[in-house]
Amino acid sequence: MLSLAILSSLLCLTLHTCHGGKVLVYPVEGSHWVNMNILIEGLHSKGHDITVLRSDKSWYIKENSSSYNTITVPVSASLDEEFIAKIVTETINIQRGHSSLFVFVTLLVEMFKKLKEAHVTLKEMIVNILENPELVKSLQDCHYDILLTDPCWGGGTVLAHYLHLPLVYNVRWLPVGEGHFAVAPSPVSYIPLTGSGFSDKMTFIERVKNMLYFGAVVIQDRLTLRPVYQGVCEKYLSPHSDFYMLMQSADLWLMRGDFVFEFPRPTMPNVVYMGGFQCKPAKPLPQDLEDFVQSSGEHGVILMSLGTFVSQLPSDITEEIAAAFAELPQKVIWKYTGERPSTLGNNTLLVDWMPQNDILGHPKIKLFVAHGGTNGVQEALYHGVPVVGIPLFFDQYDNLLRLKVRGGATILSVATLEKGTLLQGLQEVLHEPSYRENMQRLSRLHRDQPMKPLDRALFWIEFVMRHKGAAHLRTESYKMPWYAYHSVDVVLFLVAVLSLIVLIILAVIRYLLRLCNKIKNKVD
Amino acid sequence: MLSLAILSSLLCLTLHTCHGGKVLVYPVEGSHWVNMNILIEGLHSKGHDITVLRSDKSWYIKENSSSYNTITVPVSASLDEEFIAKIVTETINIQRGHSSLFVFVTLLVEMFKKLKEAHVTLKEMIVNILENPELVKSLQDCHYDILLTDPCWGGGTVLAHYLHLPLVYNVRWLPVGEGHFAVAPSPVSYIPLTGSGFSDKMTFIERVKNMLYFGAVVIQDRLTLRPVYQGVCEKYLSPHSDFYMLMQSADLWLMRGDFVFEFPRPTMPNVVYMGGFQCKPAKPLPQDLEDFVQSSGEHGVILMSLGTFVSQLPSDITEEIAAAFAELPQKVIWKYTGERPSTLGNNTLLVDWMPQNDILGHPKIKLFVAHGGTNGVQEALYHGVPVVGIPLFFDQYDNLLRLKVRGGATILSVATLEKGTLLQGLQEVLHEPSYRENMQRLSRLHRDQPMKPLDRALFWIEFVMRHKGAAHLRTESYKMPWYAYHSVDVVLFLVAVLSLIVLIILAVIRYLLRLCNKIKNKVD
Structure with a gap:
């Protein structure tokens, strides 16, 4: 020490x-x-x-x-x-x-x-x-x-x-x-x-x-x-x-x-x-990755990552994901370090690290399959890339929700993830142009800052x-203590003062009424 | 039309x-x-x-x-x-x-x-x-x-x-x-x-x-x-x-x-x-004004203005103000369009307009006597000039208060303004260095912006x-309606539900107690 x-x-x-x-x-x-x-x-x-x-x-x-x-x-x-x-x-x-x-x-x-x-x-x-x-x-x-x-x-x-x-x-x-x-x-x-x-x-x-x-x-x-x-x-x-x-x-x-x-x-x-x-304009990709991306032709590329913390999901889920990707004409780059899924298609490249920002900024990128960590969501937003979200825990669902309500993402539940539902989600975001348009609108708003x-x-x-x-x-x-911050003490004080005034007025009225009665009785 | x-x-x-x-x-x-x-x-x-x-x-x-x-x-x-x-x-x-x-x-x-x-x-x-x-x-x-x-x-x-x-x-x-x-x-x-x-x-x-x-x-x-x-x-x-x-x-x-x-x-x-x-670095003054300012020597210059709206005060007050200025070794520039006060000293120049920002930014400026309009207060703050405030109405007292609590101004009441009180106020701010130091600190903070x-x-x-x-x-x-914004409806609903639950529990207990009693009575 x-x-x-x-x-x-x-x-x-x-x-x-x-x-x-x-x-x-x-x-x-x-x-x-x-x-x-x-x-x-x-x-x-x-x-x-x-x-x-x-x-x-x-x-x-x-x-x-x-x-x-x-x-x-x-x-x-x-x-x-x-x-x-x-x-x-x-x-x-x-x-x-x-x-x-x-x-x-x-x-x-x-x-x-x-x-x-x-x-x-x-x-x-x-x-x-x-x-x-x-x-x-x-x-x-x-x-x-x-x-x-x-x-x-x-x-x-x-x-x-x-x-x-x-x-x-x-x-x-x-x-x-x-x-x-x-x-x-x-x-x-x-x-x-x-x-x-x-x-x-x-x-x-x-x-x-x-x-x-x-x-x-x-x-x-x-x-x-x-x-x-x-x-x-x-x-x-x-x-x-x-x-x-x-x-x-x-x-x-x-x-x-x-x-x-x-x-x-x-x-x-x-x-x-x-x-x-943390977002930056994309730099050129390493040659092998660029070749893979270019091989996607007009269909473009999908990027999948579950962030810094999570490198793999339970194997039954990864099998379903791989099977869904295999059905697509797009090329897929998947950050994944677990056992190779048996259903993996030829179009899917497993990597244990990739330059995420540069891929998201690549002209061929069509879609980001993300867990919804703040960094990834911000990068998708910066580059205007629509998202299929598979939130895992903490704030990830809420992060993705912020894209979803603006029409830039769809969210799938990891617990019920199957080839069919995933494929449907992927195809919806790939083929409905509003997802990309909305993300690009958000990107324009985000980038339009004085500094x-x-x-x-x-x-x-x-x-x-x-x-x-x-x-x-x-x-x-x-x-300030909470009761002072919320003016609870002031309100109680004012209510007490007001009550006191009302009570005094009532007492005076009562006294005057009795006095009247007394005089009336005497007169009677 | x-x-x-x-x-x-x-x-x-x-x-x-x-x-x-x-x-x-x-x-x-x-x-x-x-x-x-x-x-x-x-x-x-x-x-x-x-x-x-x-x-x-x-x-x-x-x-x-x-x-x-x-x-x-x-x-x-x-x-x-x-x-x-x-x-x-x-x-x-x-x-x-x-x-x-x-x-x-x-x-x-x-x-x-x-x-x-x-x-x-x-x-x-x-x-x-x-x-x-x-x-x-x-x-x-x-x-x-x-x-x-x-x-x-x-x-x-x-x-x-x-x-x-x-x-x-x-x-x-x-x-x-x-x-x-x-x-x-x-x-x-x-x-x-x-x-x-x-x-x-x-x-x-x-x-x-x-x-x-x-x-x-x-x-x-x-x-x-x-x-x-x-x-x-x-x-x-x-x-x-x-x-x-x-x-x-x-x-x-x-x-x-x-x-x-x-x-x-x-x-x-x-x-x-x-x-x-609206604040800018000072430009050089017109020659006649610059000559007047320079003639103040080491004592420097005081600027007095009551802003855009007010060009004059009741004559008894202006007489007191002029008399107080006349006692000072400083030169005074006073934006004033009314009748010339009889007590006016040789050190005081009456003007019906002056380049306020340029005078406040002049190295010879010692003090600003101001009514506390937002523009004037902001200019004093920008140039780091201490203020003697004579607020007239609306927000002017509160504007000056913001300088006063930071140690950059003193405030005098126009209604009770006399030569003595004004002179005391002017001399305090002129001779106590903390007023200028505090205004200059505020000026540094204000100017330190990214844009x-x-x-x-x-x-x-x-x-x-x-x-x-x-x-x-x-x-x-x-x-949102006010009751929804403040969650009044939600709180009332939760209180109602809670009350209902308590009532049901109480009713069940009462029923059970009666049942017990009945059974007990039967047994007895």
Whole structure:
């Protein structure tokens, strides 16, 4: 552990000699890291020095690269591909042959169990940092300009407050749910909860369900997720600190979305939208892939990928998928690392990696078969490619829904996926021109911005560095107790005053009536 | 009237031959027009053709200029300088020698009387347009790309809906109050009503007052202001149309503010902040003015202006002001058109116009004595000049308050203004360095933007023209009845269901208890 602290001090010394700023990054693994790394490369290209905190069980975040240095923290466990694979299998099993209410409730419970498990596992890293006085000292001595974190897990938030650093989020998720719900007013009457599967136009019954779902999420959060970090805050920051409030107090929220993708909703001055910041115009494909793509002729190419986390599905499902692809005249590129399906057609190329952005931007691309991760959906949107969605878990259904309601995608259930239904879905999106037209309209809207999303994000990160925070963009609201924020105390006070006035008036009337009666009786 | 329609058709023909877009502008007089004209000049420089609707009583909007054409609509009356002068005198009289509660209530009532009078007067123009079938036909035939309006009065909103045009607001005020309150969630627990004189940090009593003030504004709006245009909507649009909803449905809100000026608060995807869009680096002054400024030596210069509308105050007040200025070693430039005060010092230059932006940007400027109009406050902020504020009416106190709470201004009451108090205020701001330091800090924050506010505004106006609206940035919320928006129906339904369940359980328990008793009795 001592060597770790020495390494950190050395890093710090190197950084001090440089003219750019110093950025401490507390990232999240997997596809979240893919995103974060784009910001890191952007910051590096602008002359800033970046230090990334990673655990020694990191499976995606590499040690020291040309654009950043790392501090590696020993932990006993991490979330790995096996953890994710288990979630996929369980989710599919729950969905198979059960009623929709059973599926909904079970998935909700399972999601929270898994989230709790993840939070408990990942909490270890921030505890191990704070329990190491030499590492803490060297982090303090480095005088970083900001801490940049993905607040999906709470460690980065805690560390920023511990080190008193301006805090910038690269965010879509918080421990307590979708990022907006913690920072901006979110009326559940037209803002669907992630996982609800609703759009911004809800029927009365859907609004009732959305409200119930909101209640369930709040209860689960208070009972299981928030306490994981609350204990860390109380122990290492202050016994009176509140994790939720600390989380809300970030200077800048770089939101991985925009309003071509998201349903329009209230937002905040310190929220900057950078949806699609990872998207780029397509580069030429490697020759073998280009040859394969060109061999598709006028029929064009279909791309299938289930993202960074999931490389394979249960074999009965992959057999059905392969069989459906085999029936098509198109060529298919399928990111797949499992056993070769027996039904695989000659038109289908299995790859364990491919340049997704370049294929989606290729003129021959006709269709993207996707699981609905934010990155893939944003890339489809950027390149205007229609989507057949096969959502697996978390926000994937909701991401795809945002394309579907705008007429750019269709969604199929993985649990009931068969050759026939898949083929029907594929052919519908391939042959009904409105899907492509709608995606291209969304693409035009998305690209029509005064500034590229990545440049905007980098500008605002540097803004926070220049001004040592962005307090003037942060509302007072997060410091208020809920009853004050919602004016419950004011309304109760006004009702009490009004009641008192009415009572006094009634008492006076009653007294006057009695007096009248008395006088009347006397007169009588 | 016929000639007006022919003129409009001719305009339209001219416009059809051009490659830029076609913009119909429905502006507001006075300082609002100064703002609007900057947008018009920007749009003109980008090759768009602009047609401005004005009344034949317009006292600020000139007929046809190099950057726009006009259609002049005959009306019987308008709001002129006399109307404004009357408001100033009445406001000062109300404030003099009365208790603060009396002043608050009387000013509130007077403000609404004047607003109602203004709305009724200005409504005539939209009615006269819609009652002229030839003019309407020619406006329709022109196929404008957008209607750009200042929605402070409701005419432009009605016309945009009548002509089915995408609607862009250059906005700070609506007929129903400050613009944000109609478009974004506005919790009154930390968002002070304009006129309340509160900041975003309120005590319990201030929150109670803010809530009461909110109630008063809502009632006044429903009873007096909104009905003025509701009648027009029902007559000319549809019997079922709702003016408030039409007003909320604008595609784009170009808000004349930003969060260096405004207190941070929730906002919306279709709100674009362009505060300070009228500010420019200073140009050299005319030689005589430059000589006067340079003659101030190390003491520097004070600028005093009460804005576009107000050129003079009651003479007893101006005598006090002149006497206070005369005591200072600084030179003073005073925009003033009334009788020369007898107490005027040699150091004070009276002018009926001056290049305000260039003086505020001059290195010799020490202080700005301002009434607190949005334009002047934004210019002081842009150039980092500290302010002594003498607010007269409407939002001016609140504008100045935003500088005061950030330590950049002090505020004096015009009603109790005397040489002594003014002198004290001037000297405090001149000699306490924190005022200038704070204004310069705000200036740095304001100028540190990825894009100039005017360029941002023009980009988004053109965005709406390119995409024929911006429906994807507009929430669903404004179409919902208030009880649905606030989930009142959902909560009542859930309470009813819960109550029913509890009642059924209680009934079953009661039945079971009785059954038990019966059995027990039988057994006994």
